[in-house]
Amino acid sequence: MTTSRLPAPAGALLDRAKPITFGFDGRSYTGFEGDTIASALAANGVGVLSRSFKYHRPRAVLSAAGHDANALVQIGAEPSVPADRRRIEPGLSVTPQNVFGSLAHDRAAVIDSLGRFLPVGFYYKTFFRPKGSWKHWEKLIRALAGLGKVDLAAPHGYHDKQYLFADVAVVGGGAAGMAAALEAAEVGAEVVLIEENPRLGGALGYARFDPEGGHGASLMAELAAKVEAHTGITVMLDATCNGWFADHYLPVIRGTRLHKLRARSVVVATGSYEQPLVFRNNDLPGVMYSSAAQRLIRHYGVRPGTRAVVATANGDGYGAALDLLEAGVEVACVADLRPERSDGALADAVADRGVPIVRGATVTEAVPQRGLVGIEAARVARITGQGLTTALDDRFACDLIVTAIGYNPTTNLIHHAGGRVSYNEETAMFEVTWLPETLHAAGSVTGTFALDAVIGEGRRAGWSAARDAGFKVGAAPAVPNDRGQRGVNHPWPIFPHPKGRDFIDFDEDIQVHDILDAIQEGYDDIELMKRFSTCGMGPSQGRHSSLNSVRLTARATGRTVDETGTTTSRPPYAQESFGVLAGRSFEPERLTPMHHRHVEAGARMMVAGQWYRPEYYGPAATRAENIRREVMAVREAVGLIDVSTLGGLEVCGPDAAEFLNRIYTFAYAKQPVGRARYALMTDQAGVVVDDGVACRFHDHHFYVTATTSGAAAVYQRMLFWNAQWRLQVNVTNVTASWAAVNLAGPKARMVLAKICADVELSAEAFPYMEVRQGNLAGIPARIIRIGFVGELGYEIHVPSSQGEALWDALMAAGQEHGIVPFGIEAQRLLRLEKGHIIIGQDTDGVTHVFEADMAWAISRNKPYFVGKRTLAIHEKNGLTRKLVGFTLKNPADPAPKESHLVIRDGQIVGRTTSVNGSFVLGKVIGLAYVAPDQAEPGTTFQIRIEGGRMIEAVVEKPPFYDPGNKRQEL
């Protein structure tokens, strides 16, 4: 292939005033702005773009449209970039893919000559015996058969997402799409028109519709000007609609942004893919589609060769021949696969130019240059039957073979939406036979090729889509009867060669016999054939292989193409990068009002759901010492912990107490104002789902806390039940509106007294489990006397805007008493010493109240609470496990970790849930599920720790610390 640059007017997409220099395979090249990597390289005479996946055969432009894997290259850290789509930029550094050594002399190309030893299914059969051998082979095979290189050190790019909205989305900016967009916009619909190329026009921009060659361009200019001028149409160029999702939700990728387009109706005008002619060496550089040759000439001003053979079965081959002639390419021969004389002005024009036309003939082989880097001749023979040719052939010297044997519709989006296609034996085409409501199709995707019918169909689809989107429309636009479906597709463009290299799938190097072998092996269903042979599983996802592989499978299995069917098309339509998918993902972060104070105090922050909380204060290197210091401050002086993340719910109304009676297991009807009461929530299965404290501030008002992780779900459950009960109660989630701290330790009262003027704090006036409202350092506060950590303590809730001021006031007031802020780790130990459970840590998704040993929290004197009936059944049926406290029988044993298993007679009967070393008690304490008959204090049970070692634990009834609970009630 001797490619070169053509003078203007060829190259409509180029700006020749702007030369751009870039690098490829270690050398520097210059193209023009508007060039793709592939077109610029072709203009520089570079013949090979990449090496193939399996055999490392040289590959180059096939579609020139970014639709195939022949042109995949690597750009820096970005693998598998379509070189025939990506435009050049100054300084771009491009490397070929899947190359060992150099592109021109690939050391692995020897695999090609070993090809007959690499049959389909080779990997499946060869490397799995003896057992374990695959792991040795895998490295070698993965290194040889691969696409680009993934650079794990690649910097993160900036990708983001944006919603888009339209009444009508039109996918495809060719003649049909432009006509549809205009028709819909005319009646007032807001239209988004998505086109994957840098300009509108589709085939109008490169194909030849008339002998003179000007019709496409003038129609394109007319339609594009109307579209661009229409205020109702938003045109997205260089944008790929990568799928159809429910209710017309379309992911549209443009650059580094994923647009999430929601439309009320959709027009699919995605056109069709030109299909390959199958003959020996049909994959070599210099063999390309007619549309590719025309794109190179008209879009990019590249002469695709010097001497061409055209193999055609439709008018487009003749159109391409005329374009080649105009571009100064000698056309040695047109081989027309059809035996009868084709009508048509394009064929006549070719004949008039003196080009020899051989009818009923095909190219049977591309004769390769040395090293397979191009072709030096085409062999042309007469067709004698389906896939058969005469042995005698003519040899035409050439460096370019252009094929035009038909198209396969780009029905991906139609498949995603649930539309159906079937094969029409008369036209040898897959045709759309059914579309879901509010989805419409127009143009060659429906098998319509006659230009006036394409336009008519586009208008009709736009009209229908606007109507579906709720717009008032007039009479339906007419569609001409002759849609030009005949004489486009050849029914059997497959000419297997005795020596093979007759490729069906270029991505995966699948040849005719690979398909037939797969069927021979019994994989005769199209889906099985695909997976066994990997045909259609490469980057181009069967765009060029699906039609021919189905035809082959149908013939080999004695079924029709329609009976054989196609494999299922799923999103994405084209390759998409992980960057686009991961994009600018939103990870909400919630900070308490005191967050910055913790950071300033050297806290190590940990993530708790969306919240950030202090794990402990001080350097990581002294973690254990930090936690010990915090624990001892609470036990001996006073500590302060930020508990703002606790859920807060205001439950108000005449039925507030009745509501809590139903929602929680305890009794609240007679709870006096000014008292706090434990609140344990179960679901209808009796499973413990949350806990907190219910504080009564008024007959009609409870303030209820919930766990940090459970707050949203508790709110949701409360509303769920009252949507059914219809009680006179209102629940508001006020989690974020209250900052809260727990001031705990023997000196807590002294600290609080310093900033509290209006609440009497003595143990008599304000005893344990009571609540007060007052002012602390001038800040309005709700003060609850509870003791999660087992010391004299006050949980103080203030408006979140004043949380930081409260923290500052308490830290200042506590300074003389040695106040220490403490984190989650210290709190976890402190509460374990008291035997308090943490829902979700000491309980799991099925732990019920009796298993958690919390029967004390159930009120049996009320008719109903959520979960009551199931708990009654559990009580009747007895326990299968129970949560108990434990210590180690031998203090020298290593401490178990959380979730180590409790083993009895070789069976798992439970697990540890919390384990910690207590500083004040000087021993390891924990909670664990054991068998019910192991739950008595003093019973010994076994825990399997790391390394499989068994250690003995002894049941001890919590609280481990201050069993009489005197300290919290001081």
Place this chain on the structure above:
Amino acid sequence: MHLDPSTLPRRGFLYRELAALGASFVEVNGQAAPIHLAAGQEAEASAARVMGLADASALRRGGYKGWTALDWLRGQGVAIGDNNTTVVQDEGSRVARLADSEALILGDLAGRSALLDRVEAAWSFEGAVGAYPVPRPDTNFWFRITGAHAANMLAKMCGVDLRPRKFPDGAVAQTSVARMSAIVIRHDLGATLAYDMIADSAAAAYMWRCLLDAMDEFEGKPVGLGAVRALAAEGSSP
């Protein structure tokens, strides 16, 4: 006039971020409100016409929720429209109906709401059974998002079509923004497209960062309340 926000007991959710941007603060409702950032009011008002973000969290707001909430408010002389619409009251506050059982009340740009003063004084558990106050000032931050690009920018964070032609002045969207539940209200400032965003106060810093990032391509800038007031003064927005 230099007001240090940390000298007041009520502190904004973003006072550190705003101070780092060079904000000048004034006291509004007992907390420091960012009146100007470093650029100054003239430049900020120009920026806000294109794409601006202001923290209005110091401004007065409130709400009532419950099965009689709307009736009780109507009884207090409050005008309430359909669900997810806003009614501007005679004295300047705006009342957005969030549900059949809830209304949100937003005060003016000076931080006042005579309406809230009045209904808060009238409210009691006994006197308003079924209508309960929602502590909006602490539950929620309140941002103003301004400028011609505001709808395009919000489309990067929110799946509801907020473009002016589909989302009229006063319309309310209770939706998910950057994966946080939020109330978005269109409330133009004079001739400038503008939205209120009201959401979880604990996520104020997160949302502020998300918005600044999304605004970047539109030359968006954080601005002070002074710029917002200046835009409002160009029309007749309360």
Place this chain on the structure above:
Amino acid sequence: MKILNCPLNGPRNISEFVWGGEVRTHPALDCSDAEWADYAALENNTAGVVREWWYHVPTAYWIIAERDTVKDVIVRTYPARELFKDRVVFEAPAKQEGR
């Protein structure tokens, strides 16, 4: 992504909602254990139109949706109060103590 038409907020991406299970009738408090287990633990998993709870998270609003699980179509949505009109009162079954 599907759209669910919220009776309060209009058409919204279904990601704004949380599924809340089938709408079921609470059995009488003196029902059999089997009836209770059917209510508390089992889903009918109907192929056809099902009536389900859905929760719009940003407005904390429970609604009911009728959804065709075969056609993957949301047939109808409405506020829960259309089904649950009256205050529910629980009274202890008379014989409960004797069991």
